[in-house]
Amino acid sequence: MSEFDQYNTNQIVEDDKNHFLHPWQYFDSFKEEGALPIAKAEGAYIYDTDGNKMLDAIGGMWCTNIGLGREDMVEAIADQVRQMAYANPMVDMTNIPAGQLAKKLAELAPGDLNHVFLSCGGSTAVDTAFRLIHFYQNCRGLHDKKHIIARKEAYHGSTYAAMSIGGKKADHVKEFDYITDTIHHISTPYYYRAPEGLSEEEYTDTLIKEFEDKIEELGGAGKVAAFFAEPIMGSGGVIVPPKGYIQRMWETCKANDILYVSDEVVTAFGRVGHWFASEDVFAIQPDIITSAKGLTSGYQPLGATIFSDGIWDVIAASGKGRYFAHGFTYSGHPVACRAALKNIEIIEDEKILEHVREVGPYFQQELEKLVDLPIVGEVRGKNFMICIENVANKQTKELFAEELDIGRWITDEAAKRGVLVRPIGHLNVLSPPIILTKEQVDHIVSTLRESIEAVMLDLEKQGLW
Numbered sequence: 001m002s003e004f005d006q007y008n009t010n011q012i013v014e015d016d017k018n019h020f021l022h023p024w025q026y027f028d029s030f031k032e033e034g035a036l037p038i039a040k041a042e043g044a045y046i047y048d049t050d051g052n053k054m055l056d057a058i059g060g061m062w063c064t065n066i067g068l069g070r071e072d073m074v075e076a077i078a079d080q081v082r083q084m085a086y087a088n089p090m091v092d093m094t095n096i097p098a099g100q101l102a103k104k105l106a107e108l109a110p111g112d113l114n115h116v117f118l119s120c121g122g123s124t125a126v127d128t129a130f131r132l133i134h135f136y137q138n139c140r141g142l143h144d145k146k147h148i149i150a151r152k153e154a155y156h157g158s159t160y161a162a163m164s165i166g167g168k169k170a171d172h173v174k175e176f177d178y179i180t181d182t183i184h185h186i187s188t189p190y191y192y193r194a195p196e197g198l199s200e201e202e203y204t205d206t207l208i209k210e211f212e213d214k215i216e217e218l219g220g221a222g223k224v225a226a227f228f229a230e231p232i233m234g235s236g237g238v239i240v241p242p243k244g245y246i247q248r249m250w251e252t253c254k255a256n257d258i259l260y261v262s263d264e265v266v267t268a269f270g271r272v273g274h275w276f277a278s279e280d281v282f283a284i285q286p287d288i289i290t291s292a293k294g295l296t297s298g299y300q301p302l303g304a305t306i307f308s309d310g311i312w313d314v315i316a317a318s319g320k321g322r323y324f325a326h327g328f329t330y331s332g333h334p335v336a337c338r339a340a341l342k343n344i345e346i347i348e349d350e351k352i353l354e355h356v357r358e359v360g361p362y363f364q365q366e367l368e369k370l371v372d373l374p375i376v377g378e379v380r381g382k383n384f385m386i387c388i389e390n391v392a393n394k395q396t397k398e399l400f401a402e403e404l405d406i407g408r409w410i411t412d413e414a415a416k417r418g419v420l421v422r423p424i425g426h427l428n429v430l431s432p433p434i435i436l437t438k439e440q441v442d443h444i445v446s447t448l449r450e451s452i453e454a455v456m457l458d459l460e461k462q463g464l465w
């Protein structure tokens with residue numbers, strides 16, 4: 001008897017279909033197909049309720065960094081639950097793991113980012129940054145300095161504010177209302193689709209100019225509070241910015257007294273080989289870093305908004321009776337914080353950042369070989385954060401018809417072969433657990449090659465390409 005015999009997959013799918021509104025659910029196709037129920041996870045592998053084993057090259061949702069099913073994580077979490085599963089974090093109460101984690105994050109974060117607000121995930125970390133920025137500017141008496149500039153195709157989360165800061169066209173669906181009076185979007189730094197003939201540096205020049213023009217258009221630096229950016233854009237298609245872009249955007253912010261918010265929900269905690277990408281990859285010291293996901297490797301929901309002494313000094317200056325009216329029942333949740341502390345300890349003890357810096361470039365280099373396939377336009381990213389851009393024509397970079405759903409098609413072929421990759425429109429994104437071995441890398445790459453070849457064959461057979 002298999003351990004999976006206990007599950008009635010049809011019933012699970014039916015119950016789910018009837019009662020669980022999923023994030024990003026497509027109502028029509030979901031009604032037909034339902035969801036794939038996952039029952040078990042071990043390292044980089046997941047098992048559905050029928051016992052089918054798959055290599056999860058999505059890493060949950062860019063988050064299962066150290067791999068799932070670790071007994072040491074189970075022990076730490078169970079121990080904390082036994083001792084104290086919850087404590088009130090409000091005003092003047094705390095718990096041991098929350099304080100310890102805040103101190104640890106201050107040590108790991110760049111420069112003078114010594115203060116931490118703990119929330120429930122990436123969206124609430126971004127929402128907290130947004131509110132902290134307004135609070136800070138108001139404390140300074142700069143009541144008109146409120147505009148936010150972000151980028152098109154950025155993803156910053158799903159609260160009302162975070163979604164408005166995000167600029168993904170596909171997410172700005174008409175049935176929702178977004179904040180548009182104080183949140184503005186400038187171009188995606190997308191060199192693959194930049195105007196022909198520009199060097200990376202020249203392209204960066206145009207993007208910086210656009211940022212400066214936007215500041216002017218909004219009434220000058222006195223009106224602009226902050227700039228939000230992922231160091232490498234994740235859900236927008238793993239967009240690695242052109243040379244000099246991040247540095248120069250940061251310098252422009254500094255020159256204009258605009259806070260730089262680096263959204264490291266995906267890039268922190270090892271995905272690109274460092275605790276944080278801002279300083280170690282792009283040599284900047286943001287004013288605020290938002291993080292989540294790899295902070296606990298998905299074992300518990302947790303978000304952190306890490307901010308500078310400069311912001312702290314302003315907000316904490318004793319305006320009599322001033323207080324920070326923002327917080328969650330589960331801010332600094334002891335079990336989540338304990339999971340984060342253990343996760344960080346494991347990354348340190350097992351030298352996982354060093355592992356990423358060794359195996360990550362191999363993953364990237366092997367995947368880059370897929371560009372010899374006629375429909376792979378570009379493979380880009382860094383270490384364990386990679387995107388494959390599929391195109392109908394490599395010269396013109398023309399896309400396949402949207403209804404072919406080419407990313408989903410390739411994903412389905414790979415899933416049949418036991419590897420999970422994520423489709424985003426015409427793209428396939430990979431963000432596996434960062435403990436991946438070279439053998440697992442080879443398996444993912446050869447499976448993807450076979451899957452893309454199978455799709456090409458079908459396209460040809462059906463006269464679609």
Ligand code: PMP
Binds near residue numbers: 122158264293
């Ligand atoms: N910021 C970025 C860059 C993200 O990729 C995400 C999630 N994919 C979020 C914020 C939101 O995080 P969460 O889903 O944990 O709320």
